[in-house]
Amino acid sequence: MRAILSALGLCTFLISSNFAEAETKSQDTVFGLLAAEPKWLSDAAKIETKLDHENGMRILPMLGAGGLRALNDLENITVVDAAIVTSDSLIYATQQDILNGQQNKFSYIARLSAVDLVLIARRDIAKVESLAGKRIATGPAQSSAFATGELLFNGLNIEFTRIAKQDEAAIEALNNGDADAALILGTDISTAALSDGRFHVLKLQVPPQLAKIYQPAILTSRELAGLVVGKQSVETLATSLTLAVYDRPNDLAHAKSLQNFTSLMFKLSAGDSGGNLAAFVPGWKRHAESQKILDQTQANNMNNATITPTGSKP
Secondary structure, three states, X not given: OHHHHHHHHHHHHHHHHHHHHHHHHOOOEEEEEEEOOHHHHHHHHHHHHHHOOEOOEEEEEEEOOOHHHHHHHHHHOOOOOEEEEEHHHHHHHHHOOXXXXXXXXXXXXXXXXXXXXXXXXXXXXXOHXXXXXXXXXXXXXXXXXXXXXXXXXXXXXXOOEEEOOOOHHHHHHHHOOOOOEEEEEOOOOOOHHHOOOOEEXXXXXXXXXXXXXXXXXXXXXXXXXXXXXXXXXXXXXXXXXXXXXEOOOOOHHHHHHHHHHHHHHHHHOOOOOOOOOOOOOOOOOEOHHHHHHHHHHHHHHHHXXXXXXXXXXX
C-alpha cells in the first residue's frame, strides 16, 4: 500500500512539475502599469481588463505614491513600463529640475481623460485671490495635487500655507477647520460632509502663463451636489490624465513590450466612450509608436475616403 501511495505521489509530483514547467514556458510578457494615485488604480484596472493576455501581454497594475514619485519610478524602476499621471506633474518636475535633465525622455502613449481641478473653500472666501495667506490642502510633497497646487498658485501669485492632505483627508481637514480650502483633482469625491452650506467651489480661470498647461472646464451640481447649487455652474481648469512612458534606448525587451502594448491599446480601445486616444497633451511629446499608429490610421482613412458626386445624373 505504501509503495502504491508513493508511486501515486511521485506521479502527482511529476504531473504538477510538468504542468508548472509548461505554464512557465507559455507565460505572458509582464507589463507593469503604475497608477500614480489610488483614485487612478481603477483606470489601470480597466486597461488590464481590456488588454490582459491579449497577444501574449500580461498587464500588472501597481499603486504608486504620487505623481512626482511616479515619474521617478518610471525612470528608475525597470518593472514599471508605463504610468498613469497628470500631465502637469511632468511640467512641474521639469520646472523644479527634479528629473535631472531627463525630461525629454518622457513621452505619452495617450490622453486617457480630463481631470477637473476642484477648489473648495469656506463660504466666506468669495474668490481665489482671497486665499492669500490662507491654509490650503494640496497634498503631500510627492502627490499630483501638490504639483498642481504649486503651478496654479504660483501662476496666480498667491502665497499660502500648505496642508499635506489630499482627497478624503483634505475634505476632512476642511470640514474640521484645519484648512481654509482644499484642492481636489477630479470630481469622483464624496462631498456629503461639505454639503451643509458652509463651503462652495471657487471659480478658476486660466492664468495667461498657464494657458499651455490647463484647459477651461465647467463644474455643475451633477458632479458636485451640495457644493454647486441647482442649475448653476462654476468655471474651473482641467489637466490631462496621461499614460506616460520613459525612453530606454538600450532595453530592447522593454521597447518590444511597449510596442505590443501600444498597438493593443489603440486597437482594443478605439471605440471606447469618454476618452480620445488621439487627443493632444499640452507640454508633452507623443511616443513614437503611438504617433506611428495615428499617422497610419490617418493615411488609411484618407485612402479609404470616397467622393460622393453631386448634381443631377447625366
